[in-house]
Amino acid sequence: MIIIDGKDLVLGRLASFAAKRLLEGERVIVLNAEQAIISGRKDTTLESYKAWLETRNVANPKKGPFHPRRPEDIVRRAIRGMLPHDKPKGREAFRRLRVYVGVPEEFSGKETVKVPGAHLAELSTRRFIRVGELSKMLGGRF
Template identity: 40%
Template sequence: MVTVIDGRNLIHGRLASVIAERIMDGEEIVVLNAEAIIITGTKDKVFAAFKQKVDRGDTTKRKGPFYPRRADLLFKRCVRGMIPWTSTSGREAYRRLHVFVGTPKQFQDCEKEKPAEACRKITGKYTTLGAVSKFLGSNVR
């Protein structure tokens, strides 16, 4: 069974930890609207943290680690850090996660879920994963 989660206005780390637990339990999950996932903190600090991760890999010499720039891949990379990636069970769980920017046609009429753990009232400063992606130079909006 496939669970469809709408990522609009959900908190990045909380959503990633909920999804990591569920894919490790064998559930297949599809996340929609990855560009609208919220990252709390001041915009400058969030942008600097992601920029530092992207700059860590040297693409001219083909030396990693290579960090993604697209919003959907940024979210997948966050979930990847929360599962045992080096084990077989972690790799299989990672294959059960599908993340999309926007909403594809096949998921428009589906019933969408919003995990209660990731829904919090935002009282401070925040930015979206789409804004971070745009800052990093992604062409996918």
């Protein structure tokens, strides 16, 4: 079982690391999902996510596709995007993933794994938005 603290980690790098471990057969738990970051300008990131949210079925919008707004669901969806989720191997891997906002009592004090090259300090730019902040702007609640 691998426990990853998502605080100040770049979402894409966190997702690729987690997906790799899931495909290797390990259980992955991501804590502090709302504190992960997406690099780039805030307004540009927000615009692209809003456009993505508006994507619906032309014939019947109630049929979807449905897009996540809550921070843990945004992180879960990013990880799912790096898995072959339409194949049995990918579905099994995705079932081994757990994502939490904050740190539940059962995981407090446990050792977390460092994701290489994913920390905010290693980012070449200071332009970023936190997943929790993005979620609030999209109307998600947590």
